[in-house]
Amino acid sequence: MTSIRCRAQTFEAEHxxxxxMNVLLILPILIPMLTAVLALLLQKSRSTQRAVSSIxxxxxxxxxxxxxxDVWRNGIQAAQMGNWPAPxxxxxxxxxxxxxxxxxxxxxxxxxxxYSLVSxxxxxxxxxxxxxxxxxxxxxxxxxxxxxLFNLYVWFEVMLMASFVLMAxxxxxxxxxxxxxxxxxxxxxxxxxxxxxxxxxxxxxTLNMADLAYKFSDxxxxxxxxxxxxxxILFMLAFGIKAAVFPLFxxxxxxxxTPPVAVSALFAGLLTKVGVYxxxxxxxxxxxxxxxxxxxxxxVIAGLTMVSGVLGxxxxxxxxxxxxxxxxxxxxxxxxxxxxxxASALGGAVFFIFHVSIAKxxxxxxxxxxxxxxxxxxxxxxGGLYQTQPxxxxxxxxxxxxxxxxxxxxxxxxxxxxxxxGLDTGQHVIVAVALGVSxxxxxxxxxxxxxxxxxxxxxxxxxxxxxxxxxxxxxxxxIAILSAISVVLGLGAGPAFNFAxxxxxxxxxxxxxxxxxxxxxx
Amino acid sequence: xxxxxxxxxxxxxxxxxxxxxxxxxxxxxxxxxxxFAGGLVAAAPFALFSxxxxxAEARRVLQVEPRWLIGVGLLAALASGVIGLLGGYPFLTGxxxxxxxxxxxxxxxxxxxxxxxGVYLAVIGVTLSIIFAxxxxx
Numbered sequence: 001m002t003s004i005r006c007r008a009q010t011f012e013a014e015h016x017x018x019x020x021m022n023v024l025l026i027l028p029i030l031i032p033m034l035t036a037v038l039a040l041l042l043q044k045s046r047s048t049q050r051a052v053s054s055i056x057x058x059x060x061x062x063x064x065x066x067x068x069x070d071v072w073r074n075g076i077q078a079a080q081m082g083n084w085p086a087p088x089x090x091x092x093x094x095x096x097x098x099x100x101x102x103x104x105x106x107x108x109x110x111x112x113x114x115y116s117l118v119s120x121x122x123x124x125x126x127x128x129x130x131x132x133x134x135x136x137x138x139x140x141x142x143x144x145x146x147x148x149l150f151n152l153y154v155w156f157e158v159m160l161m162a163s164f165v166l167m168a169x170x171x172x173x174x175x176x177x178x179x180x181x182x183x184x185x186x187x188x189x190x191x192x193x194x195x196x197x198x199x200x201x202x203x204x205x206t207l208n209m210a211d212l213a214y215k216f217s218d219x220x221x222x223x224x225x226x227x228x229x230x231x232x233i234l235f236m237l238a239f240g241i242k243a244a245v246f247p248l249f250x251x252x253x254x255x256x257x258t259p260p261v262a263v264s265a266l267f268a269g270l271l272t273k274v275g276v277y278x279x280x281x282x283x284x285x286x287x288x289x290x291x292x293x294x295x296x297x298x299x300v301i302a303g304l305t306m307v308s309g310v311l312g313x314x315x316x317x318x319x320x321x322x323x324x325x326x327x328x329x330x331x332x333x334x335x336x337x338x339x340x341x342x343a344s345a346l347g348g349a350v351f352f353i354f355h356v357s358i359a360k361x362x363x364x365x366x367x368x369x370x371x372x373x374x375x376x377x378x379x380x381x382x383g384g385l386y387q388t389q390p391x392x393x394x395x396x397x398x399x400x401x402x403x404x405x406x407x408x409x410x411x412x413x414x415x416x417x418x419x420x421x422g423l424d425t426g427q428h429v430i431v432a433v434a435l436g437v438s439x440x441x442x443x444x445x446x447x448x449x450x451x452x453x454x455x456x457x458x459x460x461x462x463x464x465x466x467x468x469x470x471x472x473x474x475x476x477x478x479i480a481i482l483s484a485i486s487v488v489l490g491l492g493a494g495p496a497f498n499f500a501x502x503x504x505x506x507x508x509x510x511x512x513x514x515x516x517x518x519x520x521x522x
Numbered sequence: 523x524x525x526x527x528x529x530x531x532x533x534x535x536x537x538x539x540x541x542x543x544x545x546x547x548x549x550x551x552x553x554x555x556x557x558f559a560g561g562l563v564a565a566a567p568f569a570l571f572s573x574x575x576x577x578a579e580a581r582r583v584l585q586v587e588p589r590w591l592i593g594v595g596l597l598a599a600l601a602s603g604v605i606g607l608l609g610g611y612p613f614l615t616g617x618x619x620x621x622x623x624x625x626x627x628x629x630x631x632x633x634x635x636x637x638x639x640g641v642y643l644a645v646i647g648v649t650l651s652i653i654f655a656x657x658x659x660x
Binding site (some may be wrong): 023043082370 | 544572589590592593594596597600606610612613614615616659
């Protein structure tokens with residue numbers, strides 16, 4: 001006879017707020033993982049899989065919102081996984097920036113998830129689309145929450161594995177071509193990241209971010225000034241490839257237009273932002289030894305990224321390729337905040353990342369509707385959407401104007417914050433570049449408007465008949481949600497900006513982060 | 523490909539490899555080994571089966587879908603982490619109980635074992651999904 005008895009456990013939590021912290025920080029990783037596993041097990045039944053996937057996405061959103069509220073009220077939160085104290089165990093940390101990024105992941109997950117239900121074909125769903133979708137989200141949320149650089153690498157890999165399969169799933173010719181470029185460049189980036197981690201560990205003996213920040217704020221950094229700058233550049237390269245900054249962005253426009261639109265939108269909304277997040281995190285916390293060099297370099301890269309992205313877009317006549325180039329250009333703005341390196345600039349960057357991810361995902365979803373109607377993304381062969389789909393046209397305008405930075409939409413305030421921070425610090429060149437690129441972005445958005453929406457329906461026999469009769473409410477609803485957020489962010493720019501500013505101030509003061517992770521006296 | 527040598531060897535190797543995988547899995551608690559290594563070794567006989575007898579036959583011997591193994595393995599790992607969380611500790615905190623076996627003594631059983639069991643199953647599932655897919659693509 002066997003019997004199992006558990007040792008006495010303190011089931012009543014001694015510190016309720018600590019218990020809450022432990023749960024809140026892991027939920028954004030647990031929920032997508034559970035959803036992905038359930039979707040995997042239920043692969044036989046398409047309808048249950050779809051239900052599980054939707055519930056998972058909305059639950060993630062709710063958990064993320066809760067996390068944001070908690071961090072806003074109680075400051076930076078940290079939890080030690082497995083109860084191994086930092087810096088030996090793996091720490092999960094949520095400051096305002098992390099929490100907001102997780103919320104962003106939740107919003108994109110919910111909206112694009114709804115869109116996937118109507119747009120992704122049955123074959124892909126049966127092959128595990130929903131499962132991969134949530135594995136990707138798990139990787140993204142993990143990357144945002146981890147407080148350990150090696151762990152960040154692991155989350156990157158989780159995210160990339162899922163994205164590789166999502167990119168190639170379906171196996172169309174164009175997809176394979178895009179996927180090969182995407183996989184190759186990302187593997188190079190991972191290799192660089194891993195080598196940089198090895199070097200960093202050799203110097204510091206730790207990869208816990210707070211511990212690194214603490215050690216380098218002290219003496220050891222000055223012993224290897226050259227090596228530290230080399231390391232900073234290695235990290236900049238590794239994360240730069242993921243974030244698609246100049247001159248490392250070529251994989252992005254070569255691949256983002258190939259998978260189904262829902263996948264493009266998810267990637268556009270989240271993946272490059274993880275790269276930007278990692279850049280901002282390490283360059284506000286760890287590599288602060290030679291700000292004059294590294295952050296000026298970032299500023300130059302930011303300017304070049306903006307310009308090259310928007311100029312690349314000018315030449316494009318494919319709806320999704322054009323938007324892909326704009327992703328690059330917008331990454332430049334987020335980096336501009338990091339390069340200027342003041343609390344208000346970083347706050348502007350946080351606000352900008354949030355705004356641009358939503359606007360971008362929304363625009364990609366619009367391109368998907370156009371593709372659904374015309375079976376093409378070629379702007380020259382699109383037309384008349386304003387006449388046949390006025391609702392779609394209105395939603396496109398909201399996101400497009402927001403992206404270009406026209407008041408009263410969110411983009412205007414995001415850019416205003418960055419420009420003001422630039423003027424305050426006397427960085428006139430980057431401000432001029434940012435404003436010029438805004439103008440070109442507007443031009444580019446107007447080109448889409450003119451070609452796809454305004455001009456008369458091109459003469460195509462067969463495809464144009466009865467376009468106005470197609471019922472699209474299920475396609476438009478997720479776009480409407482994203483557009484509504486864009487509008488609300490614009491109208492409520494005051495409180496939203498205040499929030500972003502707080503996030504920026506937290507980022508500028510690494511001691512808060514260090515204290516949250518390592519406790520009072522490390 | 524039909525090879526009498528491979529087919530015969532596979533039959534004899536299968537039980538040995540499976541027992542060795544369990545040994546590796548349990549040894550991994552304090553020494554080199556563990557769920558990952560054990561899982562790879564456990565996948566080996568089925569991989570051999572699919573080479574010697576074809577993927578369909580290997581699937582029949584395995585009896586469950588490899589995908590199902592991945593799912594159950596991940597669920598086990600997830601659940602072992604949540605147990606610590608329910609006790610008021612951070613995710614993945616080791617929680618221990620003991621198993622009394624009459625005439626044998628007391629056996630400590632903890633969540634790390636279940637976590638590793640999850641890894642073991644997931645590794646078998648992933649490895650076999652890949653191998654079967656490659657075998658069937660030919």
